[in-house]
Amino acid sequence: MMFIDIGNSYIKVAEYDQGAWDLKLRVPHSQLDEAVHWMTMLTKTGTRFLASSVVQAITDNLNRDLGKHIQFVRVADFPEKRINYSTPQTLGSDRVLACQGAYSLSNGKSVIVVDAGTATTIDYMDQHGVFQGGVIAPGISSMEAGLFQHAPELPKVDRIRPAIWPPKSTKEALQWGLTGSYQSLVRDHIQRFLNDDHTAVIWFSGGDAEVLMNLGGIKSKYHPNLVFEGLRSVDLSRFIESKP
Incomplete structure (x- = not known):
């Protein structure tokens, strides 16, 4: 499981490993296509993503491109x-x-x-x-x-x-x-x-x-x-x- 934080300016992806966070990716929104390609390659090895996003357009893109491999946590989930x-x-x-x-x-x-x-x-x-x-x-x-x-x-x-x-x-x-x-x-x-x-x-x-x-x-x-x-x-x- 990897975790995604999509803020107002950047997309960050991290993995929690042996008690510490390992930041795998940090790119501006303008590099979304590169980020999606990288994440798509990871899904082929079975990686799944749990995400938070404040940008609906990026949420829609990732849902479309990653499908069942990504899940977004919403306020409504609390x-x-x-x-x-x-x-x-x-x-x-x-x-x-x-x-x-x-x-x-x-x-x-x-x-x-x-x-x-x-x-x-x-x-x-x-x-x-x-x-x-x-x-x-x-x-x-x-x-x-x-x-x-x-x-x-x-x-x-x-x-x-x-x-x-x-x-x-x-x-x-x-x-x-x-x-x-x-x-x-x-x-x-x-x-x-x-x-x-x-x-x-x-x-x-x-x-x-x-x-x-x-x-x-x-x-x-x-x-x-x-x-x-x-x-x-x-x-x-x-x-x-x-x-x-």
């Missing part, structure tokens, strides 16, 4: 009592699975999960394993892309928050406006959850998580593969033989 969300039909399975993965690693404690990708999600799962919702915000790469698209004369800057305040140069002003603002946004939402549940374990994941790892006063853990952990923790018996 018991209703475990999803406390007004519009579950619009809820991305990756958000629930990332929380489920963190919850499975936290010995039954509630979790706050920050997945820092193209979009940044900050979600909460309580001590009973109930997904309670959260925030969707721009990722730092999206913030940068939006700013520089509309203000192309501004210089590109490293993702650090300067020690000096107030900023005394355009470079420092941009670093505070981008990295500083992004960190403040995430910290503020984490704190709102902590105000209600100070025992929650905070987890960071996603490609841009390193920007957030040193938020002052917040003790956290990091795991690069929380969605994969969530997929691994679901009841596989419900999926392995579910496709004709």
Whole structure:
């Protein structure tokens, strides 16, 4: 069994082997055809895939090309009592699975999960394993892309928050406006959850998580593969033989 995480920008495939994740493939959506060819070759050896996807077009392509060899975990596959969300039909399975993965690693404690990708999600799962919702915000790469698209004369800057305040140069002003603002946004939402549940374990994941790892006063853990952990923790018996 291999696991697939299809996010807003990348397709990732991994295998869990001897207690560790082995990332087999990470490609942008533009390389979908190459990814499908590689996965199709694996199906000839009996490999099956359990997947999470937030991109319906890619889901449709993989269902068509891999058929019975792939199964997607949907929010609807979770018991209703475990999803406390007004519009579950619009809820991305990756958000629930990332929380489920963190919850499975936290010995039954509630979790706050920050997945820092193209979009940044900050979600909460309580001590009973109930997904309670959260925030969707721009990722730092999206913030940068939006700013520089509309203000192309501004210089590109490293993702650090300067020690000096107030900023005394355009470079420092941009670093505070981008990295500083992004960190403040995430910290503020984490704190709102902590105000209600100070025992929650905070987890960071996603490609841009390193920007957030040193938020002052917040003790956290990091795991690069929380969605994969969530997929691994679901009841596989419900999926392995579910496709004709």
